[in-house]
Amino acid sequence: MKKFRKIGVAAVGVLTLTALVSGCGTANTTNSTPSSSAPVPTGNAGTTGKLEIFSWWTGVASSKALKALIHVFNEKYPHVQVINEAVAGGAGSNAHAVLASRMTNNNPPGTFQVHAGNGSLYSWVQAGDLDSLNNLYQSQGWLNKYPKSLLNLITFNGNIYAVPVDMQRANVLWYNPSIFKKYNLTPPTTFSQFFQDAKVLKAHGITPLALANHGNWETTLLFSDVLLGTVGYTDYNKLLHGQMSWNSPGVVQAANTFTKMMQYTNSDASALHWQQADQLVANGQAAMNVMGDWAQGYFKTTLNLTPGKDFGWAPTPGTQGVFSVVSDVFALPSKLSASQKAVALNFLKVLGSAEGQKVFNPLKGTFSPRLDANPSDYDAYSQAAMKSYQKDQLTLCIGQGAVNPGFTTAFENAMAIFVTNHNTKQFIQSIENAAQTNPLS
Amino acid sequence: MDVQLAKTGPERRRKRLSSGKIWSMITLIPSMILLLIFVYGFIGWTGWVSTTAWNSIIPNFLSVGLKNYQIVFQTFRFQSDIRNMVVFTVLFILICLIVGLCLALLIDQRIKAESFFRSLYLFPMAISAVATGVVWSWLLNPDTGVNLILKAFGLKHVPQWFLSTRIVPGIPGGQIQIGIPIALLAVLIASVWQMSGFAMAVYLAGLRGIPDELKEAAKIDGANAWRTFWSVILPQLKATTTTIIIILTAASLKVFGLIYAMTGPGQDFVTDMPSMNMFQTTYQGDQFAQGAVISIVMLILIALFIIPYLISTLREEE
Known part of the structure; x- marks a missing residue:
């Protein structure tokens, strides 16, 4: 019996670990007030030591791009030992978990990846965990190298808190050109046109809109784009900033449009990852898919398709002239020592430079957010996207760093129920509640 | 020397024991x-x-009493989690026990290549939960995998597998439907x-631990195979069964990797589990207090299984 008791005790020990998982932080928090802008190192400061770069870049293309960027950095600063701290999985959510515990333990990495916007980035700013980078921008002359509308997305209380390294777009409609040609259709620019196309396609046995929803964020991205296309740039931003009620007619209309779109999607959406949905478009089983432009890397590199010929793209219906930004930016933790900061700032200089971004972006399949980026460094899609980016109004996407993580999780939870029961009233009520418990402003 | 040692032997042993x-x-x-x-500290x-108001990245230890519990218990997602966990745990243990016992009885028939079969059935345990989840998500995807075989056999209405949002019998209770x-x-x-x-x-x-004498005695008493199994072998396996139940309960209540890789929370949270909810609430949503609520509820549920077992084994020892 003793043996069994031992097993039992061991089991209790192991099981209690589950309860610990959420207790990994510590109560030990220093309320460091956000210091004024970090001084930019001059002379020999920050040329030796270690630098931890924290990201979720573990994929083939992104890890290659990061290595190339580190190489550029090490050529300039050969005595800095770079430690690549990439955390795999969950589109950055696992990395967020690790980062959260490191930050609360006063053990921040040298610099870390986060999405531009009022999501996690703003949470860190509010927590006083980041240094302002105003001095860096001034010393590097970056203030007019990046569009003002992009800097607005990383500026809080008048201070810039991050350096953008790449640019991706969340409101892209990918389509199969040969299907559209075959049935004499054009990629829809409005929702009514979308539904007209969809009817024709469905009649011919083609899934009009391929949908993936294994992780619940994919439908959130689609809804975000439908909302943007329905209420327009101004109201969409008001919603994201808590200046407008989610219980407003525009949101209800967007929810109804979204429900209607669901009739034209594949039935196995929740079993698919986004790549699988794009594969349906690529092999002609489906005509369209709404996904961020990371899909272009999948089409081009994994499936070996030619941009413009084998796959086409357009802004999602109703979002012409608006560019929904998903930009990876890097920030400077305020709890680093002065020498660590100097090293990190030197890395940020390389990260934000034209030279660094030219090496990094083509490898990753993204493009440089700098205004002086050279289009000829990029492929056909990125050139087109860069053009829109430089003239369009910039906004953000729910679930991609636009709003605080609490609201995003609640939104995705509401979405998991909405895609099943199509109950608009209940859905709107859930988001409205979410916005109240997780204030957006 | 030898003599001396022999003399001081008992005294030394006593000393050694106490120092031990x-x-x-x-x-x-x-x-x-x-x-x-x-x-225990954590x-x-x-x-x-x-019980605090820590629901963002910034720690906030303001006490709010049981408000977080109230919030969490009222959510559709958590209510679904509890239903799913109970259904999953009960069915998982029941089926594992039955299948495991049947396999063990078959292999115990002194068959040829016994160790081969033993390894064959034990091998899946060595595969990581994530790999298992991914492979089964392909196999049970309604449009690919086993459904293609079923369709080839002429089956018209193939199962939707993990995409089904049906709950049987689906009695409304709280915000959710109660059932499987x-x-x-x-x-x-x-x-x-x-x-x-x-x-x-x-x-x-466990079967190998049953003395042959017992089985022989049953044979001499004229018991047939079924009677021997029911009245002799099965009672001897009681302790074994308890061990399996305890360990599988632990595995089942903590299940995460398999579901994370295979189905995710699922539409309408039909395959969600408290562990997944806890992870997303805490580390994606930064709702640390609410994540802690889910952890504590999980701990209590696990304790409900383990503590009675511990008490009973302690009693048996006395």
Whole structure:
């Protein structure tokens, strides 16, 4: 019996670990007030030591791009030992978990990846965990190298808190050109046109809109784009900033449009990852898919398709002239020592430079957010996207760093129920509640 | 020398015993301290966090009483989690026990290549939960995998597997429908495939531990095979069964990787589990207090299984 008791005790020990998982932080928090802008190192400061770069870049293309960027950095600063701290999985959510515990333990990495916007980035700013980078921008002359509308997305209380390294777009409609040609259709620019196309396609046995929803964020991205296309740039931003009620007619209309779109999607959406949905478009089983432009890397590199010929793209219906930004930016933790900061700032200089971004972006399949980026460094899609980016109004996407993580999780939870029961009233009520418990402003 | 040693032998042994006791105490203390801090201390801390207002990245230890519990228990997602967990745990253990026992009985027939079959059934346990989840998500995707075979046999209405949002019988209760989510059955197939080999191995050890005399005595008394199994073998396997139940309960209540990889939370949260909800609430949503609530509820549920077992084994020892 003793043996069994031992097993039992061991089991209790192991099981209690589950309860610990959420207790990994510590109560030990220093309320460091956000210091004024970090001084930019001059002379020999920050040329030796270690630098931890924290990201979720573990994929083939992104890890290659990061290595190339580190190489550029090490050529300039050969005595800095770079430690690549990439955390795999969950589109950055696992990395967020690790980062959260490191930050609360006063053990921040040298610099870390986060999405531009009022999501996690703003949470860190509010927590006083980041240094302002105003001095860096001034010393590097970056203030007019990046569009003002992009800097607005990383500026809080008048201070810039991050350096953008790449640019991706969340409101892209990918389509199969040969299907559209075959049935004499054009990629829809409005929702009514979308539904007209969809009817024709469905009649011919083609899934009009391929949908993936294994992780619940994919439908959130689609809804975000439908909302943007329905209420327009101004109201969409008001919603994201808590200046407008989610219980407003525009949101209800967007929810109804979204429900209607669901009739034209594949039935196995929740079993698919986004790549699988794009594969349906690529092999002609489906005509369209709404996904961020990371899909272009999948089409081009994994499936070996030619941009413009084998796959086409357009802004999602109703979002012409608006560019929904998903930009990876890097920030400077305020709890680093002065020498660590100097090293990190030197890395940020390389990260934000034209030279660094030219090496990094083509490898990753993204493009440089700098205004002086050279289009000829990029492929056909990125050139087109860069053009829109430089003239369009910039906004953000729910679930991609636009709003605080609490609201995003609640939104995705509401979405998991909405895609099943199509109950608009209940859905709107859930988001409205979410916005109240997780204030957006 | 030898004589002297022999003389002082008993005295020395007594001394050695007491010093051994001291040593065992000394060596136990560090692990005890670590356990106290890192297990029980943090359980207490998690319990405390669950009553605070820490629902963003910034720690906030303002006490809010049981408000977080109220919020969490009212959510559709958490209510679904509890339903799913109960359904999953009960069915998982039941099926694993039955399948494991059947396999063990078959292998115990002194068959040829016994060790081959033993390894064959035990092998899935060695595969990581994530790999299992991904493979089964392909196999049970309604448009690919096993459904293609079913369709080839002329079946018109193929199962939706883990995409089904049906709940049988689906009695409305709270915000959710109470019953067995059909989607969970797909997850059950994968997890039973993985863990029934473990039940088999433990049962096999249990079967081998039954003295042959008992079986022979039953034979002499004229018991047939079924009677021998029911009245002689099965009662002898009681302790074995308890062990399997305890270990599988632990595995089942903590299930995360398999579901994360295979189905995710699922539409309408038909395959969601408290562990997944806890992870997303805490680390994606930064709702630390609410995450702590889910952890504590999980702990209490697990304790409900384990503590009665501990009490009963302690009693047996006395």
